[in-house]
Amino acid sequence: MRGMRSGRSIRAVAAALLLTTTSLGCYSYKETVTPPAPGSDVRVRLTNEAAIERSNGLPEPVTTLEGELLDSRSDMLELVVIRDQLRDQFRQNVVFADTLQVATTEVQFMEVQELSWLKTGILAAAIGVGVALVASQAIEAGGGGEGDPGKEPTQIIDFFRLAPNR
Numbered sequence: 001m002r003g004m005r006s007g008r009s010i011r012a013v014a015a016a017l018l019l020t021t022t023s024l025g026c027y028s029y030k031e032t033v034t035p036p037a038p039g040s041d042v043r044v045r046l047t048n049e050a051a052i053e054r055s056n057g058l059p060e061p062v063t064t065l066e067g068e069l070l071d072s073r074s075d076m077l078e079l080v081v082i083r084d085q086l087r088d089q090f091r092q093n094v095v096f097a098d099t100l101q102v103a104t105t106e107v108q109f110m111e112v113q114e115l116s117w118l119k120t121g122i123l124a125a126a127i128g129v130g131v132a133l134v135a136s137q138a139i140e141a142g143g144g145g146e147g148d149p150g151k152e153p154t155q156i157i158d159f160f161r162l163a164p165n166r
Contacts, residue, residue, distance in 0.1 A: 026119035029111035035072035041113040042069045044077065050106035065100065077102045077110075 029043050036042065044065045046054065051061040067081035084096040 007161065026123055027113050028116045028119070031109055032112045035077065035110065036069060038069055040069050042067065043111045043113070044102060045078065045108040045110070046102070047108050047157045050102075054106075061135065065102065067097075067100075070099065075104055077104065086107055086160045129162050137162055 046065065047062055048061075048063075051063045051144065055061040065079060066083055067079040070080055071078040079100050079102065080097050081094055081100055082097045088094050124155050
């Protein structure tokens with residue numbers, strides 16, 4: 001019975017890791033000439049003049065704006081840019097964001113965030129190999145079913161060892 005439980009738990013852990021990996025994904029930015037659809041995550045590089053003007057006396061000019069594209073017209077982009085993010089006393093995420101209007105004459109270039117299938121595939125494969133290695137070590141270290149006592153565990157996998165609370 002013990003062997004069946006460990007097999008199920010290993011499969012559950014492997015499935016959870018693979019689902020987490022594919023849902024998180026790896027993203028990269030690609031330059032675009034035409035504005036993407038509203039709701040897309042974009043990065044806008046400002047011209048030098050616009051960066052200096054928008055920096056409001058900061059020591060370093062703000063040259064790049066990252067956020068969600070709300071609207072795009074021929075002469076204006078409207079973005080939601082996150083300024084700060086923190087947790088309050090009730091462990092809720094609090095987000096401070098600004099809605100900015102950027103004239104297209106202030107934009108040097110714009111990039112849109114896209115899912116990188118290659119990076120995501122490599123990450124998923126690496127996690128899959130890691131899970132397989134841990135599972136094979138667990139199977140080698142554990143016992144068998146009712147008729148097969150198996151061999152005694154010879155070592156504890158250091159990766160999962162937790163320090164006792166003192």
